[in-house]
Amino acid sequence: xxxxxxxxxxxxxxxxxxxxxxxxxxxxxxxxxxxxxxxxxxxxxxxxxxxxxxxxxxxxxxxxxxxxxxxxxxxxxxxxxxxxxxxxxxxxxxxxxxxxxxxxxxxxxxxxxxxxxxxxxxxxxxxxxxxxxxxxxxxxxxxxxxxxxxxxxxxxxxxxxxxxxxxxxxxxxxxxxxxxxxxxxxxxxxxxxxxxxxxxxxxxxxxxxxxxxxxxxxxxxxxxxxxxxxxxxxxxxxxxxxxxxxxxxxxxxxxxxxxxxxxxxxxxxxxxxxxxxxxxxxxxxxxxxxxxxxxxxxxxxxxxxxxxxxxxxxxxxxxxxxxxxxxxxxxxxxxxxxxxxxxxxxxxxxxxxxxxxxxxxxxxxxxxxxxxxxxxxxxxxxxxxxxxxxxxxxxxxxxxxxxxxxxxxxxxxxxxxxxxxxxxxxxxxxxxxxxxxxxxxxx
Amino acid sequence: xxxxxxxxxxxxxxxxxxxxxxxxxxxxxxxxxxxxxxxxxxxxxxxxxxxxxxxxxxxxxxxxxxxxxxxxxxxxxxxxxxxxxxxxxxxxxxxxxxxxxxxxxxxxxxxxxxxxxxxxxxxxxxxxxxxxxxxxxxxxxxxxxxxxxxxxxxxxxxxxxxxxxxxxxxxxxxxxxxxxxxxxxxxxxxxxxxxxxxxxxxxxxxxxxxxxxxxxxxxxxxxxxxxxxxxxxxxxxxxxxxxxxxxxxxxxxxxxxxxxxxxxxxxxxxxxxxxxxxxxxxxxxxxxxxxxx
Numbered sequence: 001x002x003x004x005x006x007x008x009x010x011x012x013x014x015x016x017x018x019x020x021x022x023x024x025x026x027x028x029x030x031x032x033x034x035x036x037x038x039x040x041x042x043x044x045x046x047x048x049x050x051x052x053x054x055x056x057x058x059x060x061x062x063x064x065x066x067x068x069x070x071x072x073x074x075x076x077x078x079x080x081x082x083x084x085x086x087x088x089x090x091x092x093x094x095x096x097x098x099x100x101x102x103x104x105x106x107x108x109x110x111x112x113x114x115x116x117x118x119x120x121x122x123x124x125x126x127x128x129x130x131x132x133x134x135x136x137x138x139x140x141x142x143x144x145x146x147x148x149x150x151x152x153x154x155x156x157x158x159x160x161x162x163x164x165x166x167x168x169x170x171x172x173x174x175x176x177x178x179x180x181x182x183x184x185x186x187x188x189x190x191x192x193x194x195x196x197x198x199x200x201x202x203x204x205x206x207x208x209x210x211x212x213x214x215x216x217x218x219x220x221x222x223x224x225x226x227x228x229x230x231x232x233x234x235x236x237x238x239x240x241x242x243x244x245x246x247x248x249x250x251x252x253x254x255x256x257x258x259x260x261x262x263x264x265x266x267x268x269x270x271x272x273x274x275x276x277x278x279x280x281x282x283x284x285x286x287x288x289x290x291x292x293x294x295x296x297x298x299x300x301x302x303x304x305x306x307x308x309x310x311x312x313x314x315x316x317x318x319x320x321x322x323x324x325x326x327x328x329x330x331x332x333x334x335x336x337x338x339x340x341x342x343x344x345x346x347x348x349x350x351x352x353x354x355x356x357x358x359x360x361x362x363x364x365x366x367x368x369x370x371x372x373x374x375x376x377x378x379x380x381x382x383x384x385x386x387x388x389x390x391x392x393x394x395x396x397x398x399x400x401x402x403x404x405x406x407x408x409x410x411x412x413x414x415x416x417x418x419x420x421x422x423x424x425x426x427x428x429x430x431x432x433x434x435x436x437x438x439x440x441x442x443x
Numbered sequence: 444x445x446x447x448x449x450x451x452x453x454x455x456x457x458x459x460x461x462x463x464x465x466x467x468x469x470x471x472x473x474x475x476x477x478x479x480x481x482x483x484x485x486x487x488x489x490x491x492x493x494x495x496x497x498x499x500x501x502x503x504x505x506x507x508x509x510x511x512x513x514x515x516x517x518x519x520x521x522x523x524x525x526x527x528x529x530x531x532x533x534x535x536x537x538x539x540x541x542x543x544x545x546x547x548x549x550x551x552x553x554x555x556x557x558x559x560x561x562x563x564x565x566x567x568x569x570x571x572x573x574x575x576x577x578x579x580x581x582x583x584x585x586x587x588x589x590x591x592x593x594x595x596x597x598x599x600x601x602x603x604x605x606x607x608x609x610x611x612x613x614x615x616x617x618x619x620x621x622x623x624x625x626x627x628x629x630x631x632x633x634x635x636x637x638x639x640x641x642x643x644x645x646x647x648x649x650x651x652x653x654x655x656x657x658x659x660x661x662x663x664x665x666x667x668x669x670x671x672x673x674x675x676x677x678x679x680x681x682x683x684x685x686x687x688x689x690x691x692x693x694x695x696x697x698x699x700x701x702x703x704x705x706x707x708x709x710x711x712x713x714x715x716x717x718x719x720x721x722x723x724x725x726x727x728x729x730x731x732x733x734x735x736x
Contacts, residue, residue, distance in 0.1 A: 068701050072488075079489065100489045265575060400701055415594045437704075
């Protein structure tokens with residue numbers, strides 16, 4: 001609380017000195033992001049909120065396309081000496097950004113040098129931990145983090161004679177529900193968005209199985225993939241079996257499959273918690289929520305249950321080579337979006353995770369979760385158990401390509417062209433080649 | 444007496460060719476040499492560390508099954524698109540040439556798709572065939588055919604070939620139609636009087652006289668299939684599923700801009716450049732011999 005009051009005092013002082021300097025132009029802070037549609041408005045309002053709170057700095061938020069476009073755009077701009085101050089980078093780009101020492105200014109440095117009484121402990125460990133070095137230094141500022149959750153069509157459940165109040169907890173129950181849904185006339189039982197993120201990365205975390213050595217890559221660049229273990233293969237074989245009967249139906253990469261759920265073609269769906277608002281808006285039926293299912297016979301989680309899930313989404317990275325004054329403006333903006341009331345409003349508006357404990361508690365106090373039960377699932381699921389080395393996150397270089405390789409091999413399995421084991425072996429082997437390349441390039 | 448034809452001014456000719464030379468330098472020689480330079484080094488995305496690696500990038504590409512797959516995919520795709528676009532356009536042009544009433548309206552409609560940007564054409568076809576919401580996919584499903592190009596590589600290939608062909612037919616159509624109209628009517632009438640039927644007239648008179656146009660279009664279509672179809676692939680399949688539609692130019696884009704592997708991507712574009720140059724040389728040396736001007 002004290003730090004907040006200090007901050008207010010500081011901004012007030014800044015405002016005074018600025019007005020004394022007779023209508024001095026504000027220092028512009030360029031912020032490139034990838035938020036489209038309703039989320040674009042949200043980011044614009046974050047910037048506006050900060051700009052209205054003081055007069056010295058002006059954050060200019062610009063949408064530069066999708067995540068890859070923002071990243072490549074910023075890289076090209078950096079190489080041409082026209083880099084923005086802040087860029088939004090998706091979690092798979094984390095290793096690339098971390099390796100770009102010199103091009104990037106770590107967030108802890110920006111915040112400490114600004115001298116605004118920054119406390120890194122206010123951030124939720126489950127969220128900030130993903131973007132923190134092993135010695136506890138925060139490298140980028142979480143903006144939008146999410147975790148996949150389970151959605152189901154309550155109306156369809158009713159029609160199929162299933163209890164609409166209870167979400168299936170295990171894959172066995174999911175399969176059972178899928179069969180009943182199909183018997184009631186639905187063409188497909190379940191689909192998923194972000195196939196690699198859900199079926200490999202989060203499968204590993206939820207079942208406490210390593211995706212790679214050296215703590216899933218947190219321990220160093222020498223990491224090697226392990227997601228072709230017998231448990232992974234069994235998991236993939238079973239999903240492939242479900243695909244044959246359309247109990248599971250593959251619907252493409254990213255969120256391409258969402259229409260399958262909202263058009264009531266599939267009765268169950270696994271998608272990011274960030275899909276909440278758009279699913280609620282487009283679905284013409286009652287939507288139920290639950291945690292991602294697990295296999296009771298495969299999990300290494302506590303008491304034979306699930307471990308915890310990991311996040312996705314994006315964080316804000318600060319690029320190097322700017323003046324100390326500009327960095328102060330960046331720090332002020334980060335402090336602004338971390339404020340409990342700003343953060344809680346963001347969380348309730350978008351379905352992204354709250355990034356600070358205070359925002360989470362504030363939302364609870366406001367009684368928001370009682371009215372909107374879907375918004376708490378992701379948080380509960382991520383904090384289900386204290387994270388293990390297998391479930392605190394993943395950090396692999398060249399992850400953009402590796403994800404594509406995993407998804408491409410999965411597509412071959414679901415199309416019936418490859419056996420699960422052969423596909424996972426090949427994905428591991430090809431993925432390892434990219435890990436070695438990243439290791440060589442970043443020595 | 445020999446007349447020397449030339450400029451008396453020694454500088455003027457250089458000034459006159461300068462714009463062409465400058466354009467070639469800026470838009471071809473300079474980027475191509477940059478690609479060559481990049482292809483022998485490895486660099487991190489931000490350009491902070493650069494290493495000379497000789498031909499390592501090329502060796503890595505040629506060992507990569509993904510690259511060999513991409514070569515194969517490109518061959519299937521380009522041959523299908525060029526053959527379909529040329530064949531169908533010729534058929535349409537021959538038909539349009541015979542139409543008497545409403546010919547202008549008919550021709551205008553046929554030319555329209557050419558005005559559509561590749562990415563837009565791609566999105567159009569993507570929506571028609573989307574397995575969940577597409578009207579064509581819906582009709583196919585009603586007929587009992589399971590259409591899902593998100594999972595079935597052959598269907599995805601068929602879809603991008605269709606979209607790319609549809610887009611190119613108009614262009615070919617205009618040229619074929621112009622070619623047909625340039626053939627003197629008297630030749631065809633003479634053949635008809637000699638008793639040649641419609642088919643025979645087409646194969647022995649019209650087609651040989653159309654061959655310069657056809658040859659020009661062959662070169663243009665191959666280049667189109669290799670490069671200009673990027674927007675269609677990007678918007679319809681993004682090279683998927685399981686790389687079933689990842690043509691060479693898409694892989695170059697993907698490796699550079701999504702995977703941020705600049706060296707590998709530059710090496711690929713150097714190889715791609717070599718492929719297209721040699722294809723064009725082959726076309727001019729061997730195919731052109733059979734062309735009657």
